[in-house]
Amino acid sequence: MKKAEEKSRKMLAYSKNVLSKMSFDVMLFKKELTKACKNLLEDEIDELMNWVMEKFGPQYVLQPIPVKK
Numbered sequence: 214m215k216k217a218e219e220k221s222r223k224m225l226a227y228s229k230n231v232l233s234k235m236s237f238d239v240m241l242f243k244k245e246l247t248k249a250c251k252n253l254l255e256d257e258i259d260e261l262m263n264w265v266m267e268k269f270g271p272q273y274v275l276q277p278i279p280v281k282k
Contacts, residue, residue, distance in 0.1 A: 225257045
């Protein structure tokens with residue numbers, strides 16, 4: 214269990230790094246945020262969303278994004 218938690222924490226840090234680099238484009242940012250949320254634990258998603266709100270503001274809050282198939 215410890216390895217899974219450590220891996221997930223690393224994924225959270227990685228996601229924050231990627232999102233910081235994608236902040237120039239809101240739509241691209243939201244796509245990356247969607248991907249990040251699929252790979253994190255529930256409490257880490259909350260932490261990530263709080264980080265997004267603090268760092269980037271409400272325009273970057275996750276909303277459903279239509280995905281073309």
